[in-house]
Amino acid sequence: MAKVRKPKVAVWKFASCDGCQLSLLDCEDELLAVAGAIDIAYFLEASRAVVEGPYDISLVEGSITTPHDAERIQEVRRVSKFLITIGACATAGGIQALRNFKDVKEFISIVYAKPAYISTLEKSTPIAEHVKVDFELRGCPINKYQLIEVISAFLNGRKPNVPSYSVCMECKRRGTVCVMTAYGTPCLGPVTQAGCGAICPAYHRGCYGCFGPKETPNTASLSAWWRKLGVTEQDLVRAFRGFNAYAEPFRKESEVHEQKQ
Amino acid sequence: MIGEQFLVERRDLQKLLDALQKKGYETVGPTIREGAIVYGPIASVEDLPIGWTDEQDGGRYRLKRREDSAVFGYVVGPHSWKRFLHPPVLSLWKARRNGKGFEVVPNNAEPPQYAFIGVRSCELHAIFIQDRVFTNGKFTDPHYQARRQKIFIVAVNCVQAGGTCFCVSMKTGPRATVGFDLALTEILEGQRHYFVAEVGTEKGAEILRSVPTKPAQPSDIQIAEDRVARAARQMGRHLDTTNIRELLYRNLEHPRWDEVATRCLNCANCTMVCPTCFCTTVEDVTDLTGTEAERVRKWDSCFTLDFSYVHGGSVRASARARYRQWLTHKLASWIDQFGTSGCVGCGRCITWCPVGIDITEEVRAIRQSEAAQLSERGG
16 A cells, blocks of 8 residues: 555644643543654644644634734635634633623733733634634533544544534433532533533533533523522623633623623 | 232342342442432442432422431432433444455444333333334344343332322323333331332242242232322322324424423433433544544434434524424324324423423413413304
8 A cells, every 4th residue: 555645734822821732742542643643743832843834734722812813823724724723712712802891901001011012902713703714623621532533534534523512411421410400500511512521510510611602502591590590690791701701602691691780 | 920919028128139139130220329319230228219309390309318218219310221221322333444445343242131120110111112112123223122131120119209200191100010020119107118019020020039028918009009099199290191192283383382492402401311212323433543433322312403414404403493393202293103102201301401391381381372272262
């Protein structure tokens, strides 16, 4: 069999904490298989060696928060055959999108001694607002098994098994008892996309919504039930303003409760 | 011996488990985990929720201490026996690249031989319903069948009903009448604590021979019957099933579907906890090198978009369409498809709906609006 050229993969960082790209290095058991299957051509977190583009797959972490990054993502798109965004920052704007609800100039004047040195955008936005994205992998951080699944799917020319249904499906399959029904613990699971493996409810905690809104989320109905459980309007705003605050269904729901405060 | 009834003292219940385990059965039954009564391995009677009960309502479940030490003094929890007969995740086969072709390795793993302890009458009916789905002759699911034909069933007759129970409406309980190997009715009277055990099969009779028993007197049987009759009067919910198929087929465009869609989270919890919902999806997974592939079957739900995805999009894009599909299948088109209702009145979908949507309430709303319209027209 002729030697097949290994796909060249690049990992790019924008405004983010690096946690998602570290998931790739966290694939301890699978790392050799990953390294055998792909040629990691650009991954500064792992190696200073850089192979020139173009790249077959670009994994993009982080959101766009500066004019410089807004230009850089265009360059990344140009050198990438497939562009896959990874994590809540890249897919929804991340926790730093909390600035989107306020006046960023005020933050700058409070935080920085010399605000004139700061060049930033009004809003933290997901990559898909700037360039065409071929696949979005959710999570804060992403699930490493889902990352391997997405890479495997792209390498084998098939659809990734990354469902957009609720966290509840994962809880029920693993046999976890519903924390909201059995203890009255507020949980975002019914409106949040599966993928984490339903970790928090397995530890008797409500879901924090790290994987962002599920398909067709009914946030209004869940909020009404949370109110019955004794959650205040203010806490509802906080619950929806997590890592995926700027994802539209969560953003709109938080704004509804902000007005009711 | 089939149909005969015996008395088993509470202190001898362990001997029943011992006899089953000695026969090679893996005993599973109700046990407390994560604040609820779930189904899991039962090594000894002490693993059962002795002295506990449950309080259930729409979207609410709480464990409570009982004042007595009843062994089966509760109803059903979030798990059902389908977890064991129709596992939530099952590898169907693996394939390995082999030169230019590939070889398929089916999953022929021998399933465990389970003894189910504490199966309620509604759950027995749920198993019969899944039997019709999975082992109806023409299309038999080998995985279900392999598990199903090995099980030993110790049924328990309910002597109290739960807040979301409506087996009486669905004619599925509370007394277990068929399909069990042994059926127990628990009696606590003053200092006496015993079970009336009914033999359902030869297999059941054989196991019971290893347990100290006395023949039950007509008065004992009467006490047991009275307790079960009391449970029948305590149903927390009621569903009028009169011409229910026609009622629902007539009302496919009823405004109530829009109303329930404002509350429905389409999260799929109702279908996951339902003991008869059987839908699955298959996921084909390949490894990074493309040399191995696996087909995995997972519980799926008609509440997901992918479930009805065909070329061009999902057929049931709205929550209204998905809720209507689930309810009308469960209570109406199931009858056309399998000859029985798909609902056994266990109440799980009501209790475990995160926002307490109540199937009995939804049907009532449709029925009452029709009645109101008729009386308006008549008057």
